[in-house]
Amino acid sequence: ITSGSADLLGTTTVDAVNGTATFSNLYINQTGSSYTLTASSSGLASAVSTSFSVSAGAVSQILITTQPSEGPGADVFTTTPVISFKDANGNIASSSATVTASIKSGTGNSNAALIGTTSVSAVSGVAEFTDLGIDLAGTDYVLTFESSGFASVDSAAFDVTDPLPYQLLFLEEPYGGFNKNYPSAANKVRIADKLGVTVADATNEITLSIKSGTGTAGAALSGTTVVTASGGLATFNQVAVDSGGTNYQLMASSSGLVSATTSTFNI
Structure with a gap:
């Protein structure tokens, strides 16, 4: 040559x-x-x-060209797994066939499941699992990738760490109350991962406020509106809305987390 x-x-x-x-x-x-x-x-x-x-020659095999990597549970893999259809010499060959991912039996956490898209159609011989992840922490996970007509392939073993705090969620929705009394039920906010599961060791500081543009103009919350969560839960005691009005909404916020907003209620 x-x-x-x-x-x-x-x-x-x-x-x-x-x-x-x-x-x-x-x-x-x-x-x-x-x-x-x-x-x-x-x-x-x-x-x-x-x-x-x-x-490229005819497709004869599927191979993992990018391995999944360690990352937190309830989230997409830090590195996107990529599967390629290849010929006998290892060249990527044109294919639009579907590849399906699964957790190999006996690896990782036995209660875990994949999240995201588990079956992907290849584009020009390459299938990328861009939103794939595992919901629970565990060690030595192995993924199996399969496509009809070809031998399946297993990934290298990897670990999944505990899920990270991602969002705030009200434990219950409010159903109204009286002037200067906190609306019933909505006094607890939990810190959850991307799947909505409470992160039990989260201790983030959470601020409660009236959502801008709702209720009576100029209304405010009285009492302690900033609370540090314990066990993933923040409880706001003796907090009240100081003015009557309709269509109030409360908002819980914390730095780096997705805020939560209640449904509307009247005071």
Whole structure:
């Protein structure tokens, strides 16, 4: 090969018969364009072929080209798993077939499940699981990837750590109350992961307020409106709305977390 970075495989040295040398099992192991071949023989001028391209052969296997990596539970993998359809020489071959992911039996947490899209159609021979994750923490997880007609492949083992705080959720919705009395029920806010499961060790500071544009203009909350959560739960005691009105909403917020807003209520 006089251009390109691939290898020329097969029988590359042949004796001529009646002035003609035939290379019957010669091939190039990588796809590419603008390849040229040079034929040489001692004492003779060399010859260079015209340029040509090499495309992938028939799909013969699926391979993991990007492994899933360790990350928190209830979230997408830190590194997106990528599966490629390849020919016998390892070149990516065109395919739109579907690849399905699953947790290999006996690995990780036995109660865990995949979250996100578990079946992906390949595009130009590549299937990317961009929103895939695992809901529960565990060690030595292995994923199995399957596509009809091909041998399945297993990922390398990896760990999933405890889910991280992601959002705030009111434990219950309010159902109204009286002026200067806190609306019933909505006095507890929990810290949850992306799946809405309470993060039991979360201790974030949470602020409670009247959502802007709701209720009576100028109304405010009295009492302690900033609370540090314990066990993933913040309880707001003796907090009241100071003015009567309709269509109030409360908002719970905490730095770095998705805020929560109640349904409307009247005072």
